Amino acid sequence: NQNYKGHGSSKGKEREQRALIRFKTTLSNTLTDVLRNRPGWVEVKDEGEWDFYWCDVSWLRENFDHTYMDEHVRISHFRNHYELTRKNYMVKNLKRFRKQLEREAGRLEAAKCDFFPKTFEMPCEYHLFVEEFRKNPGITWIMKPVARSQGKGIFLFRRLKDVMDWRKGTAGRRLASLEAQPARNTVNPSSSHDTRGSDDQKDDMPVENYVAQRYIENPYLIGGRKFDLRVYVLVMSYLPLRAWLYRDGFARFSNTRFTLNSIDDQYVHLTNVAVQKTSPDYHPKKGCKWMLQRFRQYLASRHGPEAVEALFRDMDNIFVRSLQSVHKVIISDKHCFELYGYDILIDEDLKPWLLEVNASPSLTASSQEDYELKTCLLEDTLHVVDMEGRLTGREKRVGGFDLMWNDGPVSREDGAPDTSGTGNSVTNTHLGCINNRKEQLRQLFCSLQVQKKASS
Numbered sequence: 504n505q506n507y508k509g510h511g512s513s514k515g516k517e518r519e520q521r522a523l524i525r526f527k528t529t530l531s532n533t534l535t536d537v538l539r540n541r542p543g544w545v546e547v548k549d550e551g552e553w554d555f556y557w558c559d560v561s562w563l564r565e566n567f568d569h570t571y572m573d574e575h576v577r578i579s580h581f582r583n584h585y586e587l588t589r590k591n592y593m594v595k596n597l598k599r600f601r602k603q604l605e606r607e608a609g610r611l612e613a614a615k616c617d618f619f620p621k622t623f624e625m626p627c628e629y630h631l632f633v634e635e636f637r638k639n640p641g642i643t644w645i646m647k648p649v650a651r652s653q654g655k656g657i658f659l660f661r662r663l664k665d666v667m668d669w670r671k672g673t674a675g676r677r678l679a680s681l682e683a684q685p686a687r688n689t690v691n692p693s694s695s696h697d698t699r700g701s702d703d704q705k706d707d708m709p710v711e712n713y714v715a716q717r718y719i720e721n722p723y724l725i726g727g728r729k730f731d732l733r734v735y736v737l738v739m740s741y742l743p744l745r746a747w748l749y750r751d752g753f754a755r756f757s758n759t760r761f762t763l764n765s766i767d768d769q770y771v772h773l774t775n776v777a778v779q780k781t782s783p784d785y786h787p788k789k790g791c792k793w794m795l796q797r798f799r800q801y802l803a804s805r806h807g808p809e810a811v812e813a814l815f816r817d818m819d820n821i822f823v824r825s826l827q828s829v830h831k832v833i834i835s836d837k838h839c840f841e842l843y844g845y846d847i848l849i850d851e852d853l854k855p856w857l858l859e860v861n862a863s864p865s866l867t868a869s870s871q872e873d874y875e876l877k878t879c880l881l882e883d884t885l886h887v888v889d890m891e892g893r894l895t896g897r898e899k900r901v902g903g904f905d906l907m908w909n910d911g912p913v914s915r916e917d918g919a920p921d922t923s924g925t926g927n928s929v930t931n932t933h934l935g936c937i938n939n940r941k942e943q944l945r946q947l948f949c950s951l952q953v954q955k956k957a958s959s
């Protein structure tokens with residue numbers, strides 16, 4: 504059967520015996536550089552057998568279910584990642600998780616999930632939305648297609664008429680597409696489940712669902728400009744949940760001063776690099792990013808270290824709870840791992856909000872600094888995935904990654920004092936802190952070699 508044509512079907516061979524790791528990828532950006540430069544890794548094309556595949560989600564959708572994979576083989580997505588990475592499903596799962604927490608642990612615990620803006624799925628929750636809309640006259644809402652990226656298809660509104668126009672348009676398109684393709688069930692959401700990709704376009708979807716979400720009208724501004732944060736989380740397993748947080752990330756700034764007077768101006772309101780790059784004020788050299796370290800220092804100098812600690816702890820809470828909300832829903836498969844890009848917006852009260860989680864965060868570099876960040880991020884991802892079989896599995900840190908959750912919270916081993924005031928031990932996260940990854944990796948691999956020698 505051609506579909507089952509061996510993916511890593513070097514049956515019977517032990518992991519250590521494999522001299523070369525055969526990789527495949529559909530992307531061409533910093534990832535290709537990292538994979539090609541990795542010692543002992545060789546690229547395979549077309550139908551060649553592979554041990555490691557960094558695929559896009561459309562490949563996964565079409566092929567995963569009929570691809571045989573050997574024990575050691577690894578692939579860069581979970582089968583139903585969309586439960587977290589599609590805007591409507593993410594919210595559905597978070598709402599369900601919040602209810603469950605309320606039942607099992609009480610209101611206070613459930614309130615720890617209040618980090619996503621009020622959201623309705625459209626058109627199916629249209630009437631609920633209208634009810635909410637009427638309760639809060641004058642506020643701003645944002646409409647976002649559930650499965651597109653890079654700010655495409657988004658608009659802000661304050662009048663119900665705008666949504667009614669949108670609805671008429673969607674209903675009209677839906678009817679037309681059904682008439683044009685009577686054999687295809689275009690309204691079945693499962694047919695468009697995985698349609699989200701990194702840089703790929705999803706504009707060919709005949710019927711599109713949206714979410715209507717409360718717009719955060721009071722974003723924290725720096726130099727009068729709005730920004731959001733991109734943070735990377737690596738999940739190695741859902742059952743048990745095992746997740747790593749990367750120290751580096753960045754803030755993405757808008758080029759235009761923030762105002763609520765021009766809600767139609769995407770350069771003011773959407774911080775996606777893909778949007779800002781096309782702005783007339785964009786300077787390719789200056790770019791529109793700050794590394795997280797710079798951002799953290801800036802905040803500390805203005806608000807003091809405690810406020811910053813609290814903000815970053817609240818962000819850790821977002822990463823862990825969002826993963827917990829899907830940990831029983833996502834099909835855990837030992838072949839799968841996933842590197843997520845979280846979009847976090849901070850408001851002027853220093854409260855972080857979760858906007859969305861990306862299954863295929865952009866790996867294209869927009870500057871030299873960005874290239875370095877992404878290259879290191881990917882190198883460290885491959886270290887954690889550990890095709891080479893070098894780790895013991897007990898590591899709490901690998902390069903820029905800190906183990907954040909391992910079937911439970913992971914505490915810092917350095918015995919740092921608890922500044923959280925909760926009496927909990929300090930969690931093992933260092934977002935926006937110094938990332939001396941090179942030194943750490945050197946020490947780690949040195950000591951692993953010593954252990955190996957000692958045991959052989």
Ligand SMILES: Nc1ncnc2c1ncn2[C@@H]1O[C@H](COP(=O)(O)OP(=O)(O)O)[C@@H](O)[C@H]1O
Binds near residue numbers: 720772848
């Ligand atoms: N609820 C919101 N409040 C304020 N700004 C938002 C909100 N949702 C999205 N944005 C802005 O729009 C941008 C794109 O939204 P996002 O949900 O990340 O969709 P996309 O998949 O197109 O990136 C965000 O990076 C942020 O700048």
Ligand SMILES: [Mg+2]
Binds near residue numbers: 846
């Ligand atoms: Mg986004």
